[in-house]
Amino acid sequence: PSNHKYDAADYKQIDPAFGSNEDFVRLCAEAAKRGIRVIPDTSLNHVGSDSPYFNRFNNFPAGGAFDGGKINPASPYAKWFKFKPEETDPNKQFQGWAGVADLPELDKNDPSWRAYAYRDPDSVTNYWLDRGAAGWRMDVVPWVPDDFWREWRQAVKAKNADALTVAETWFDASKYLLGDMFDSTMNYIFRNAVLDYAAGKPAREAYANLELLREAYPPQALHALMNLLSTHDQARALHHFGYHDDGDAKALKLAKQRLRLAVFFQMTYPGSPTIYYGDEVGLGGGDDPFNRAPYPWADEGGQPDEALLADFKRLTQLRHDLPVLRRGSLSAPLHADKHVVVLARQLGTTWAITATNNSAVAQTVSVVVPFESGRLRDALGGDGIVVHNHRIKLTVPPLFGRVLVTP
Structure with a gap:
């Protein structure tokens, strides 16, 4: 009956609000x-208190563990729940998950x-x-x-x-x-x-x-x-x-x-x-x-x-x-300062260098990369970068990032 639906009424029936x-x-x-x-x-x-298993409100046929707000030891579901028959207040006669009476906790x-x-x-x-x-x-x-x-x-x-x-x-x-x-x-x-x-x-x-x-x-x-x-x-x-x-x-x-x-x-x-x-x-x-x-x-x-x-x-x-980007390995960050994080991803012979910047202005950083030389293509269409002696210099746009990949 709730908007969140974790108070299940019937585990084997789709909620009628959603279909069949x-x-x-x-x-x-x-x-x-x-x-x-x-x-x-x-x-x-x-589970839900308004369910055939618990049946607190008698909206289902008799046989719930708490029919009409009363403990029913004869219910096939009676052992699913933890009851406290010594309590007089119905809200306290069972254990609700996190104390929520609408969510009777199951005995796992x-x-x-x-x-x-x-x-x-x-x-x-x-x-x-x-x-x-x-x-x-x-x-x-x-x-x-x-x-x-x-x-x-x-x-x-x-x-x-x-x-x-x-x-x-x-x-x-x-x-x-x-x-x-x-x-x-x-x-x-x-x-x-x-x-x-x-x-x-x-x-x-x-x-x-x-x-x-x-x-x-x-x-x-x-x-x-x-x-x-x-x-x-x-x-x-x-x-x-x-x-x-x-x-x-x-x-x-x-x-x-x-x-x-x-x-x-x-x-x-x-x-x-x-x-x-x-x-x-x-x-x-x-x-x-x-x-x-x-x-x-x-x-x-x-x-x-x-x-x-x-x-x-x-x-x-x-x-x-x-x-x-989906399957490449990840190592410790190549660079991390106040605003910029630079990561290296590797899949086979392909490398990707990803950089992000949380500053409102562009940031330029010099980073040591795991390969000695070559050229990196900007996967989002920007200018490429040349790798020289394991080092690159890149500018990362404000509040965004760059992806640089080997050919």
Whole structure:
């Protein structure tokens, strides 16, 4: 019933507001024809109080674990939840996740819940993989025991070895990325570092957190991280950059320039760049629920920024055109000062030098590169640069960047 939908009513039925189960099957099939994979997202940590499993409001047939606000020990779902019968207040008679009564927390150690979640042939996990899902994104991963995820991963990969598993973590996710739990995670460390950098934080300070990831994560995971800038749980990038939907044209212009810099960094860095719908056309919004505003469709009276969209397309195309930006190795930065970060990427015999500048004025730096001589082409159409004795001198435009590649 909520806007966020993590209060699941029925794990095996699409929310009627979104369509039907048949629509999901058709969506996955049509998306696959276009090279798009659909990955559903759910929580196996908590469920909705208004669900057949809990049935607090008697909106479902009798048999829920908390029918009509009363503990029902005879329910087949009774062991899924942690009840406190000694309490007299119904709101305190069960454990809500993070204290939220609308989200009864599931007992992840209960065998019957694990069976329903992933062990049974028609478990929630298998049910949607059988209907075309290409993997799973899992909510609040740190609140669920590690052995749960290890078993769950085995179930996912047994059903579809290519299915992608993505965790929601906000901090160092090293332990989840060792090959026995998740393939990837929502990279909030990346988000925080890049948004702070694009907003003006000294480059060497902001980049230190990205170095932490490069050193701590297996390379396979580093290249699969869900590198995001905006999400459904945080204020949007434009809000972070100082535009607060107040009509301030000057603030909006600067925020969009900073967003372009952040996207440039995102598209030239290892991982899986993730665009939160609407960012590409300048959709703003502060903390939840304002970060979940509808897309500004022009035929519905919205005003999508077509110039910003063109910039997004240009930068995503750049990544697609240069395999070295997608799959190239990454070493420690070649240069990091107050404003400029210079990185080297290598794929086979191809090198790419990427440079970003968070200053409002152009910056010129001299950098030692890993090859002795040659000429570098500017992938965005600018002038090339000659390498002499392992050194280059390059000027980086304000609030943007450059990509220089070997022939």
